[in-house]
Amino acid sequence: MTAxxxxxxxxxxxxxxxxxxxxxxxxxxxxxxxxxxFHYVPLLGYMVAFQDYQPYLGYLHSAWNGFxxxxxxxxxxxxxxxxxNTLTIALVQLVLFFPVPIGLALLLNSIVSDKVxxxxxxxxxxxxxxxxxxxxxxxxxxxxGAGVVPDLLESLGLPRYxxxxxxxxxxxxxxxxxxxxDAGWGxxxxxxxxxxxxxxxxxxxxxxxxxxxxxxxxxxxxGLSPVLVLLLILNLGNILTVGFEQILLQRDAVGPGSGEVLxxxxxxxxxxxxxxxxxxxxxxxxxVIGTVLVIxxxxxxxxxxxxxxxxxxxx
Amino acid sequence: MSGTTYINRRTLLRRGAGVGLGVVAAPLLASxxxxxxxxxxxAKSAKLLPTTTVRNIGIKADLPGTAAGVPSAFLxxxxxxxxxxxxTPLKGAKKITAVTETFAPLPPERGKNAALREIExxxxxxxxxxxxxxxxxxxxxxxxxxxxxxxxxxMYPETGGVDNKAGFLQATCVDLGPYLSGGKVKxxxxxxxxxxxxxxxxxxxGKLYGIPLARNGSAGAGFYRADLFERAGVxxxxxxxSTDRLVELAKELTNPKKKQYFFIxxxxxLLAQSTGAQSSWKHDAGxxxxxxxxxxxxxxxxxxxxxxxxxxxxxYPGTVxxxxxxxxxxxxxxxxGKGAYVYDGMPAYLAPATGYVDAMAAIDKSFDVRPMxxxxxxxxxxxxxxxxxxxxxxxxxxxxxxxxLRLADFAASPFGSVEYTLIKYGVEGVDHERDKDGxxxxxxxxxxxxxxxxxxxxxxxPAFFSATSADATRYVHEAYTTLIPLLIDEPTLTYSSPTxxxxxxxxxxxxxxxxxxxIVTGRKPMxxxxxxxxxxxxxxxxxxxxxxxxxxxxxxxxKGKK
Numbered sequence: 050m051t052a053x054x055x056x057x058x059x060x061x062x063x064x065x066x067x068x069x070x071x072x073x074x075x076x077x078x079x080x081x082x083x084x085x086x087f088h089y090v091p092l093l094g095y096m097v098a099f100q101d102y103q104p105y106l107g108y109l110h111s112a113w114n115g116f117x118x119x120x121x122x123x124x125x126x127x128x129x130x131x132x133x134n135t136l137t138i139a140l141v142q143l144v145l146f147f148p149v150p151i152g153l154a155l156l157l158n159s160i161v162s163d164k165v166x167x168x169x170x171x172x173x174x175x176x177x178x179x180x181x182x183x184x185x186x187x188x189x190x191x192x193x194g195a196g197v198v199p200d201l202l203e204s205l206g207l208p209r210y211x212x213x214x215x216x217x218x219x220x221x222x223x224x225x226x227x228x229x230x231d232a233g234w235g236x237x238x239x240x241x242x243x244x245x246x247x248x249x250x251x252x253x254x255x256x257x258x259x260x261x262x263x264x265x266x267x268x269x270x271x272g273l274s275p276v277l278v279l280l281l282i283l284n285l286g287n288i289l290t291v292g293f294e295q296i297l298l299q300r301d302a303v304g305p306g307s308g309e310v311l312x313x314x315x316x317x318x319x320x321x322x323x324x325x326x327x328x329x330x331x332x333x334x335x336x337v338i339g340t341v342l343v344i345x346x347x348x349x350x351x352x353x354x355x356x357x358x359x360x361x362x363x364x
Numbered sequence: 365m366s367g368t369t370y371i372n373r374r375t376l377l378r379r380g381a382g383v384g385l386g387v388v389a390a391p392l393l394a395s396x397x398x399x400x401x402x403x404x405x406x407a408k409s410a411k412l413l414p415t416t417t418v419r420n421i422g423i424k425a426d427l428p429g430t431a432a433g434v435p436s437a438f439l440x441x442x443x444x445x446x447x448x449x450x451x452t453p454l455k456g457a458k459k460i461t462a463v464t465e466t467f468a469p470l471p472p473e474r475g476k477n478a479a480l481r482e483i484e485x486x487x488x489x490x491x492x493x494x495x496x497x498x499x500x501x502x503x504x505x506x507x508x509x510x511x512x513x514x515x516x517x518x519m520y521p522e523t524g525g526v527d528n529k530a531g532f533l534q535a536t537c538v539d540l541g542p543y544l545s546g547g548k549v550k551x552x553x554x555x556x557x558x559x560x561x562x563x564x565x566x567x568x569x570g571k572l573y574g575i576p577l578a579r580n581g582s583a584g585a586g587f588y589r590a591d592l593f594e595r596a597g598v599x600x601x602x603x604x605x606s607t608d609r610l611v612e613l614a615k616e617l618t619n620p621k622k623k624q625y626f627f628i629x630x631x632x633x634l635l636a637q638s639t640g641a642q643s644s645w646k647h648d649a650g651x652x653x654x655x656x657x658x659x660x661x662x663x664x665x666x667x668x669x670x671x672x673x674x675x676x677x678x679x680y681p682g683t684v685x686x687x688x689x690x691x692x693x694x695x696x697x698x699x700x701g702k703g704a705y706v707y708d709g710m711p712a713y714l715a716p717a718t719g720y721v722d723a724m725a726a727i728d729k730s731f732d733v734r735p736m737x738x739x740x741x742x743x744x745x746x747x748x749x750x751x752x753x754x755x756x757x758x759x760x761x762x763x764x765x766x767x768x769l770r771l772a773d774f775a776a777s778p779f780g781s782v783e784y785t786l787i788k789y790g791v792e793g794v795d796h797e798r799d800k801d802g803x804x805x806x807x808x809x810x811x812x813x814x815x816x817x818x819x820x821x822x823x824x825x826p827a828f829f830s831a832t833s834a835d836a837t838r839y840v841h842e843a844y845t846t847l848i849p850l851l852i853d854e855p856t857l858t859y860s861s862p863t864x865x866x867x868x869x870x871x872x873x874x875x876x877x878x879x880x881x882x883i884v885t886g887r888k889p890m891x892x893x894x895x896x897x898x899x900x901x902x903x904x905x906x907x908x909x910x911x912x913x914x915x916x917x918x919x920x921x922x923k924g925k926k
Contacts, residue, residue, distance in 0.1 A: 103526060103528060103531070103532075104506045104509045104510045104526055105509045105510070105526050105531075105532045105535060105536065107510055182690075185690075186690075186693060189682060189693075193681060193682040194680075194681020194682045195620075195623060195625075195680060195681045195682065199681075211681055211682065213682055213685075214681075214682060214685050214885065216887065297687065298687055298690060299687075300687065301685050301686060301687040301878075301881060302682065302685040302686070302687075303685070303887075304685075304878060304881060304882045304885075304887050305874075305878045306882070306887065317870070317871055317874040318870075318871045318874075321869070321870035321871060321874065322866055322867050322870035322871050323526060323866060323870070324866075
């Protein structure tokens with residue numbers, strides 16, 4: 050045996066690092082270009098938020114108006130009401146919807162027969178591909194004032210209850226609809242994470258006398274947690290985007306008092322008035338808050354010892 | 365534009381320094397526009413309006429129209445179409461590009477489209493037509509404008525296109541006044557048949573820019589089931605002599621056990637026209653005062669009636685609250701016999717196959733659907749369907765503009781003409797065959813070939829004709845015979861306010877309709893009506909009012925000088 054090579058210098062020059070990683074960098078290039086062209090360059094469009102933008106004048110010739118678009122939005126009580134509704138709906142969705150795909154994935158995972166599992170999986174994926182207009186109609190048929198549920202209540206001697214037009218139940222209704230549509234679709238990523246857990250760990254735990262619940266607690270959950278944290282952080286980034294189409298369709302059913310969210314606010318107060326500046330300003334506020342939440346949650350995850358979405362590069 | 369200031373990114377950051385995003389910031393920069401892009405309130409001069417006449421090409425209507433605006437109706441399709449334009453109107457002209465929206469599937473290209481080839485032969489030049497599905501059109505339009513790729517002639521999106529329409533038109537389109545105002549329109553006899561109310565809506569920034577796609581003036585008051593009304597002892601609408609009687613009838617024809625409800629979706633349009641409420645704005649020429657619909661006590665009364673009807677359970681559950689996107693869902697409930705009344709615009713009555721007459725005949729022959737009219741002695745009709753939109757001509761040479769106007773004149777050819785027949789039914793023998801009554805019936809190829817939206821390049825008020833039901837044609841003609849004399853003045857056609865142009869159909873309308881829905885459905889009490897009016901006024905309503913007032917005072921002052 051020859052003497053071991055001297056330890057590598059911790060820091061390499063940029064040139065050396067480029068040389069070392071050139072294949073990797075080349076592989077990244079198409080993806081990188083995609084993000085630049087389709088995600089970063091369009092960010093420049095946010096300049097509209099600081100303009101009195103007129104499409105026939107274009108970005109370059111529209112007049113700049115500083116923060117007027119922002120102050121207009123912030124001075125409007127409807128904007129704050131929409132923000133409040135958005136947060137309520139987002140919170141209810143996070144609490145009610147987030148655990149559902151996880152539970153469903155665990156149940157699916159516990160099905161022994163491959164055939165049955167694949168069948169059930171296909172069935173629960175399908176609603177994801179149904180448009181909101183149809184889903185809302187289905188709910189209208191079941192929960193709406195002339196639907197199945199009020200009829201049933203009446204035949205039982207109870208008062209008719211129309212959930213579709215009850216402003217107080219609106220966040221719950223939305224969460225139910227999202228569950229019905231996307232719980233199955235959400236299992237995909239959780240199932241993949243479950244598969245990546247080393248089977249040997251379960252065997253070892255069983256050998257140590259761990260029963261089903263203990264195995265779940267000590268093996269499954271820790272195995273899933275990086276993915277769950279990742280999902281949670283990504284969800285936080287989208288917290289102010291609670292589903293435009295779904296809500297636009299049902300906003301009038303409960304009135305703007307409970308049904309107006311930031312996205313519909315932008316539609317009715319910005320886009321419908323051709324006030325692109327206001328629309329872009331509210332969009333920018335949403336994006337900034339989303340970014341702050343993602344970065345914050347990521348930092349928090351690191352503190353708890355999780356990977357989060359990303360970590361500073363180790364050189 | 366002189367008023368536009370260029371600010372580079374660095375200057376902007378310097379000016380905005382110290383103000384973080386997310387902080388409630390007072391406007392730091394004064395708006396830079398100084399009128400270069402700002403629109404002005406104004407009165408639309410009557411001098412600009414073309415002298416209009418009733419078009420007579422020698423085909424006699426079975427139910428004649430009136431000069432006041434009742435459209436002609438035809439019970440049979442004319443056996444021998446006659447020409448409504450002369451010779452080959454665009455002989456030797458360069459190819460014309462046109463973009464409009466469409467509600468139909470996209471037409472086949474020239475090589476496979478006999479109707480298109482025949483029309484171009486008759487015109488004498490090629491027309492490159494881009495038809496864009498209506499839902500995508502506003503986006504397509506914005507892109508065309510931003511990319512400076514406007515065609516020779518284009519339809520303006522009916523749902524609104526740019527914020528400052530007058531500024532946009534001044535910058536890019538031809539002032540058609542020198543070609544059409546007053547007697548000059550004589551050169552285009554089919555355009556001269558477009559009614560004055562539609563031309564009024566084609567004036568922007570004090571100039572006549574638009575070629576209107578005229579409609580019947582009033583969109584009507586919805587549709588009702590005559591067979592159900594008959595069951596409750598109402599064989600003629602005249603028997604409903606007041607809104608109280610209407611309320612009684614509604615209660616009588618509502619039976620939740622049988623899933624029968626009187627109203628499907630909203631009824632405010634019918635109720636408010638019945639109480640005699642104004643449509644949008646009212647201008648009192650004596651005092652010079654402008655008032656909005658919400659501020660009209662008669663409108664308030666109509667909302668009160670609607671709220672009572674809702675409480676009494678006369679609306680099909682959930683339909684009042686449906687959004688525009690769910691219109692198909694609630695109109696289907698009516699078509700399937702779940703209600704006695706629905707509000708929809710009159711053009712949806714006779715539309716072939718999909719209209720109320722044809723669609724309901726296909727479901728149940730006993731459904732007798734007819735146009736409703738406002739009821740009672742106070743009834744009025746709103747001037748709310750004067751035009752679908754306007755077409756505009758991109759800036760071009762004098763000769764070119766005349767060519768494009770001749771194309772619009774061709775497109776506006778009246779019912780029964782050779783041109784109209786080609787546009788609607790294509791080439792006989794290929795696109796359509798005449799049935800035993802002489803009605804042109806589209807062949808399979810015809811249904812595809814005739815989807816080129818020529819009629820969106822210019823249109824006088826459409827005549828009524830149904831290939832399937834002569835009765836329905838009579839009913840709709842009767843309805844307009846009632847409605848047209850009830851029409852009330854619509855001052856927004858004569859005066860313009862930039863704020864109203866920009867927000868009237870947008871956020872102000874949202875506040876109005878949201879507020880009314882809140883009250884009708886009982887989410888808010890009737891006592892909150894005043895708060896709604898206040899909110900509407902603060903959100904821009906008062907600004908519209910002062911702009912309108914400025915416009916009408918200006919006009920009064922000008923008249924005074926003369």
